[in-house]
Amino acid sequence: MTVRVRFAPSPTGPLHIGGARSALFNYLYAAGNGGTFVLRIEDTDLERSSRESEKDIINALRWLGISWSEGIEVGGDYSPYRQTERLDTYRQYTAKLLQSGQAYLCYCTEEELEKERQDLINQGETPRYLGKCRNLTEKQRQEFEAQGRRPVVRFKVPEGQQIVVNDLVRGKVVFESEGIGDYIIVKSDGIPTYNYAVVIDDVLMNITHVIRGEEHLSNTPRQVLIYEALSMKAPDFAHISLILNTEGRKMSKRDGDTAVIDYFNKGYLPQAVVNFIALLGWSPSGEQEFFAMEELINEFSLAKVSKSPAVFDLNKLNYINSHYLKKISSEELIDLTLPFLREKGLFPAGSINDQEKQWVAGFIGAVKEKISSLSEVKDYIKYFTGAEVDEPEEEAKSIFQADTVPAVLELFKEKIKYANLLDSLTAKGILKGITKELNLKGKDVFMPVRIALTGQMHGPDLDWIIALLGKENIFNRLDKTSKYLK
Secondary structure (H helix, E strand, O other): OOOEEEEEOOOOOOOEHHHHHHHHHHHHHHHHHHOEEOOOOOOOOOOOHHHHHHHHHHHHHHHHOOOEEEOOOOOOOOOOOEEEHHHHHHHHHHHHHHHOOOOEEOOOOHHHHHHHHHHHHHHHOOOOOOOOOOOOHHHHHHHHHHHOOOEEEEEEEOOOOOEEEEEEEEEEEEEEHHHHHOOOOEOOOEEEEHHHHHHHHHHHHOOEEEEEHHHHHHHHHHHHHHHHOOOOOOOEEEEEEEEEOOOOOOHHHOOOEEEEHHHHOOOOOOHHHHHHHHHHEEEEOOOOOOOOOHHHHHHHHHHHHHHHHHHOOOOHHHHHHHHHHOOOOOHHHHOOOHHHHHHHHOOOOOOHHHHHHHHHHHHHHHHHHHHHOOHHHHHOOHHOOOOOOOOOOOHHHHHHHOHHHHHHHHHHHHHHHHOOOOOOOHHHHHHHHHHHHHHOOOOHHHHHHHHHHHOOOOOOHHHHHHHHHHHHHHHHHHHHHHHHOO
């Protein structure tokens, strides 16, 4: 059997972390088994679906490095790959179900259905459709039609049937048909519902495995019943666990960013995000924690996917991203960092010259160990550019009052003035020279200079601050902070 899997997002918004994980697991399973990964779009929610969201999802998948060999924008033998372009196909199968009596037209109004729902709730029962229109006569149907009622199509759920799903992650799961109720498969506007269209698509596209989130498990018995009604073989199901926050609750916007595009915008690296989401509910065999995509393909199996909920730990993502930031080349880091520097008004759009590249490379080197994502470089720009300096805090001002500080800053200013080349190595030499000439401890030199140039007692390495600020900014900052001297 040739493995064929699919990722079928609804284009009603951006791709979220949970969806990205489902796409990744499908992609890894297909790639690891010599199979095909299909990208299909479930756009039957006409009010909320948009081509813009579809494009955003596609771009997010490509940014993550998740590619597909069949589907949207690629084509294939089973096109089209948007549900709204497959309506004629669904109508053919709906006609079969109606003709066989396994589906029927339902004319109930929203008000009638709501009353039935509330009555069941008041009786302590599970809300479901009780089959009022199951056995309408032709005369009753004509009367409803004359009233202008537009019917939906409901699937006739068999009574007293156990629906067994042998899930590849969760094991044997049994559902009772009594608690389901006849459900809608085609809405009054002729658009199929998710639970119906997905079955037709999966069968016609020869999907062998459906790997998706646990929240879809409750949909599975409805889909299995349609497979059976149409005498079609159901694929193997694998329902992967929910993603929870660190407090054990389902992830929401309150826990931080849930859309993939948010991590792109914050300067996370795609290889780090992929590595992180791969470990949400899947455990590798050994102790390895950093995986390139090829390594994930070779290592991934559904047998190692856990039933237990996965925990989204931002600290873990930051740790993984920091690792990858240290691994990529300086040239690539420059290109990735520039957009964030430009947000702060540095380096107008366009290419930068060699001198500017050298400055950016030095800046990245100075802060790389301190950041978890590239957007955080914006927090450090103030240390390295401009004539302005923060007013020192009270503790810093007290250090500035030491008797030796004026001599330190005067000698520092003089050495900077006569330095031919101002780089990190030169800066280190200047600071070391001051300690020797004035016979002071290192901290009695480094701390006053740091406070004079930044207004703070802590921050990036002082030698890089000196090198990147340049002489003019150093002199301006020394002038501004001289008023705090004793």
